[in-house]
Amino acid sequence: MIAAPEDGWIRLDPRKLLLDPVKAIGQAVVPVLVALVGISRSDTSYWPFLLPVVVIGPLLLGALPWLTTTYRLTESQFQLRSGVINKRTSTAPLDRVRSVDLEASLLHRVLGLEKVQVGTGVDDERITLDALARLDAARLRATLLARTRPDVPAGTPTTSGPAGPGRPEGWLQDPSAPVVRRPVPPQELAAIDWSWLRFAPFSLARLVVVAGALGVLSQFADDLPILDADQARSAWEWLRQFAVALVVVVLAVGALVGWVLIAVLGYVVQWWGFRLTREAGSLHLRSGLVTTRSVTVEEAKVRGVELGEPLLLRGVGGAELRTLTTGLENGTTQVLPPCPREVAVGVGGDVLGEVRPLRVPLVPHGPRARRRAWFAAVRGVLVLPALAVVPVWRWDLAWWWPLVVAAVTVPLAAVVGEAAYRHLGHALAGDHLVAGSGSLARVRTVLETEGVIGWVLTQSWWQRRIGLAHLVVTTAAGAERVVVRDVPVAVGVALADATTPGLLTPFLVPTDQALGLGPGQGERPSCSGQERRSR
Amino acid sequence: MSELGGTTALLRAPLNQVSPRAVPYWTISALVGDEVLLAACVAARLLVPGVPGWTTWLLVVLAVLAVVHAVVMPRIRYDVHRWEVTPIAVHTRSGWIGRETRIAPISRVQTVDSRQGALMRAFGLASLTVTTASAAGPITIDCLDADTARELVAQLTAVTATSEGDAT
Structure with a gap:
């Protein structure tokens, strides 16, 4: 039905035959179950026909990509052919290859596979090989990146003899072949230091995930037997026999311990084996315990960095670092886990080429800017005392309640405003x-x-x-x-x-003649005397 | 005032004003927009039962505001809106309550578009938009004379065709 690959073309790793059906079954399981339930209610005589289709379908669909996807490396190009009915050939000129990212989900890792993504930097689209054996993937990556070394001019005849299309496996099995030079050893910019774990609980990014999970749980809480109204009341009576304060303290401590556990666990899972290296003109980040993530950022596209110190993290001297790049779908890439500020500044300096921009004191914007910052913060919270008026009017509370609310919130807002001005x-x-x-x-x-x-x-x-x-x-x-x-x-x-x-x-x-964005009004220029540039 | 030294300077206004026909155009489009809003409010006032009487006065205030907006806004806008194209940069100023000044180097210009709605065509106007590689950087010159817009597009297109690189 489908021909064996022609000369020079290589199939993906055969273990993909296991990978895809598992994925396909995973994706098909819901519609199939729905269909089965629907049919079994009406007529059971279809079963003998249906079952093989349901089981074999995903298997066949999963196997097709392996049969039809092939890739090859010629002297000047990396090519990938795929598709069953619509054949598609993706081509990347070797001297244009800018990034080769390896990624492995848990399933990939169990099977010893890795997904290879080749980026050319010309457009956002990347050529994806899903999946190669781990060793092949690493070799392919080294080969492709070695070609992009700046000191090898494009088109240099580095190939001699029968290497290339005539010897499809040669470049993989024989690293000493004259096809490639040895890649520059990667320069390490940062690696995980487990003392950084102390910053994990102070990074609130993961709190969003926890909140989401709690939200989902609360959906089911109604169905739980324990939350029956009567039982809740008796539980409350039982609780009241103890000091309420004690209960609150226990709950707070429990929540805190839970948060620390989740934060530390999340940090470990996300940043396990973290390494940031500089290799062939790119920053290369690799980390992850369960899913191994790898990100390549071409340095020529890095236009700057962003050093972020969220409130809690700053309190313990931590910071995060992101790079600002052009041409990527998402222009900011977090390149460091929450880590000591000095580390972030150092790595940022490495990326920028000079560390001064991250250390230089900033020029403040003056008293008027401070006033505006204060005003903006206070205006933001004035809503609260205003809202507090409503219950006073509705339920005859004491008249000073809104004042209490204001007395609490306005100083807080002033502190926030002052902080905003200082930043x-x-x-x-x-x-x-x-x-x-x-x-x-x-x-x-x-x-x-x-x-x-x-x-x-x-x-x-x-x-x-x-x-x-x-x-x-x-x-x-x-x-x-x-x-x-x-x-x-x-x-x-x-x-x-x-x-x-x-x-x-x-x-x-000069300021005194400014007609443009002057501080005051009266900036209406008389156009009569000026030459009008009508082109 | 500044640590950057040198003389303190401000930006002057760009040299050219937009077409004088922009004033009636802005007036009419403001009237159309305001009338639609007002008509919706009046309809709601008449159709919803049991609306208190003072809402009628609210509608009157709204109508007065709409008229003031349609009369005042275009004139201020005409005074504020300015543009200038030099061999190195495009410079515009716009706004009526606030002010917005935009400057982009010609060497970074990626596309030049002109746009003419039905109402704009009736007034012989066209808008010109110059985009750069930044999503935050498009420069629009509203309500140019249609002929001026056409010349400007041709001129800018010729200039940008000669610049190299991907302008990021």
Whole structure:
């Protein structure tokens, strides 16, 4: 039915024959069960015909990709052919291969397989080989990456003799063949240090997952027999015999211990065997206990980093690091687990090429920016005292209740506002623009000046009255924008001018003659005397 | 004021204003939008039973606001909206309550689009959008004279065709 692969083309690992049916059955199990239940209710005489179809179907469907998918490595290209009816050939020129990522789910790992993803950096689409034997995958990766070494010019005749299409297995079995040079040994930037586990409970990212799980559990809680109303009441009576405070303490301690366990477990599962290396012009991250994850970020596409210190993590001296890259679906990649701030700063400096942008003190934005930060935070919580008025009016509570609410929330908001102001700031350090932001978390975004695409200066009506503006740096990397918030207009313009020399020059005028985004009104230029550039 | 040194400078306004026909165009589109909203509110007032009487006054206030908006907004907008294209950069200013100034280097421009809705065509207007590799960076010049827009598209397209790299 399906021919054996032609010369030079190699099939995926035969163990894929096990991998895919298991997956296929997993996916088909729900519709099949639904169908079975439906049919068994009406007529059981179909059973002998149906069962083989249901079992053999997934097996056959799972086997087809293995029979039809082949790949080969020629002198200049890596090719993958796949598809049953619609044949598709994906081709990657070898000198364009930018990343080779290996990934293994639990099932892959049990079978000793790995999924290989080859990225060319030209577009987001990646060629996926699912799956190869672990050893073959590693060799293929080394081979492909060795070809991309910058000191090997594209098209150099590195092949001699019958290597290549004529000798399909040769490049795999014989690493000393003259086809490739030895790859540069990877340079290690960071590796897991289990003392970092102490940061796990202070990183709240996982709390979302826990909250989600609790939400799901509460869906079932109604069905549980213990939560019957009568039983709940008797349980409450039973509880009241003890000190309520004790119960609360026990619950709190229990929740805390549970959280620490979950956080530590999650950290271990996610960051087991974590290694960040620099290899063939790319950053390569590999980690994971159950599912091994591997991420390759081409350094030429890294435009900056973001150092994040969420409130709790900062309290214990920890930080997280993300890279800002262009051309990836998701422009920010977390490249370090929560770890000591010094480690994050060091690795960030390695990635950027200079560590100064991560250490340089930020220029604060002045008293008007502070006022705005305070005001924004307080305005945010004034809703609460206002809401507290409703129960007072409805149920005749004491009139001072809203005041109590205000007395509690407003100082808290003021603290948050002050924190937001202190995190605010900017700097220009070497080839990098630095922007500080965040209210509860402290975030420092560092962007290469080369990565700046343009500028947007926005002013709300309020900002215009006090001469502040948001300076938005547009870029192709990360979130595609970096905002320097509430900066005095003249300072923002000077920063933009210094970051991209020459770009703003024709539009600059000394402050007193400014017609543009001045702090006040009265900025209406008379157009009559000026030459109108109608092109 | 700044650690960056040099003289403190501000951005001046871009040189060119948009087409004067933008004022009636903005007036009419504001009126259409406001009327639809107002009509919905009036319909709700008439159809929903037992609405208190003071809502009639609310509707009157709303109508007055709509008229003020349609009269004042286009004039302010016309004063604010400006554009300029130099050999190195595109520079625009827009807004009416707030202000937004955008600058993008010509070398980073990726696409140049012009758009003309039915109502805009009636007024002989066109909008021009210049995009860069950043999703946060598109620059729109609203309500240009249609001929000016056409010339500008041709000019920008010619310039961007000569720049190299993927402009990221």
